[in-house]
Amino acid sequence: MKQAQKDGTDASDTVAGYTALFESLLPPEGVAPLFESKTCTLCRTEQKGEASAFAVADYGHEEPKELQSPSLLRRKTPGFLLPVQFACCQKCRLRILTLGYLPALLTLLCTAPAVVCLADPHIMQRVKAPGMWAPLLLVLLAAGVGYLAGKVLRNVLRPRFAALTYLNPNEHPTVQALVEKGWFPLAEKPDGAYVFTKKRIACGLGTAPSKALRAFEPDEAADEAEPEKTAETPKADAAADDDPFAPLEA
Numbered sequence: 001m002k003q004a005q006k007d008g009t010d011a012s013d014t015v016a017g018y019t020a021l022f023e024s025l026l027p028p029e030g031v032a033p034l035f036e037s038k039t040c041t042l043c044r045t046e047q048k049g050e051a052s053a054f055a056v057a058d059y060g061h062e063e064p065k066e067l068q069s070p071s072l073l074r075r076k077t078p079g080f081l082l083p084v085q086f087a088c089c090q091k092c093r094l095r096i097l098t099l100g101y102l103p104a105l106l107t108l109l110c111t112a113p114a115v116v117c118l119a120d121p122h123i124m125q126r127v128k129a130p131g132m133w134a135p136l137l138l139v140l141l142a143a144g145v146g147y148l149a150g151k152v153l154r155n156v157l158r159p160r161f162a163a164l165t166y167l168n169p170n171e172h173p174t175v176q177a178l179v180e181k182g183w184f185p186l187a188e189k190p191d192g193a194y195v196f197t198k199k200r201i202a203c204g205l206g207t208a209p210s211k212a213l214r215a216f217e218p219d220e221a222a223d224e225a226e227p228e229k230t231a232e233t234p235k236a237d238a239a240a241d242d243d244p245f246a247p248l249e250a
């Protein structure tokens with residue numbers, strides 16, 4: 001593929017080429033329906049909650065090879081980056097965050113009372129009777145118990161929550177279609193793959209609204225800002241765009 005030149009001619013060709021390549025790596029319906037949905041796309045239940053935020057999970061593709069930036073920390077280095085944005089309801093968000101924070105939360109809940117008790121000179125006097133190691137051991141024990149309790153509780157809750165919410169983005173049908181096209185998750189573990197945001201990412205590749213949906217919802221189209229020129233815009237438009245890769249590199 002040609003390198004971008006300062007005169008702009010080849011740069012446009014290159015951008016158009018990259019855009020066409022990106023487009024070919026998406027499933028036919030693209031990823032826009034995930035963030036355009038008014039109902040939650042992470043609910044597994046028949047009844048979907050009202051979307052109130054976005055859960056973003058980052059994916060990478062080895063193409064284009066010339067855009068890869070090798071990293072010692074990754075097995076696969078991505079060329080293209082794709083933030084998959086799921087419209088998400090409050091309940092799904094709460095379930096995912098609860099599982100993520102349970103061990104830390106229970107560690108804190110168990111450690112804090114131990115520390116508060118030790119702040120009392122009388123209690124401290126008694127606890128440190130065997131030696132100065134005793135108060136420290138007590139705090140460490142409290143933290144350990146809290147952490148373990150958090151882990152156990154998370155393991156108990158996880159299957160229940162997993163029946164209601166796509167806790168692992170890789171299990172989502174749209175993501176499975178992406179994986180078939182060669183996309184891979186950038187998060188090391190599925191737990192913690194989501195980052196939540198109130199406002200969706202609206203610039204960069206893979207963030208353009210789907211025209212198909214807009215055609216059915218004319219009011220929606222009027223509400224939208226200027227259409228972003230990304231992979232899902234026609235190639236000629238994309239070629240005229242300044243630099244669709246810039247936001248991803250920031």
Ligand SMILES: [Zn+2]
Nearest residue numbers: 040043089092
């Ligand atoms: Zn939901």
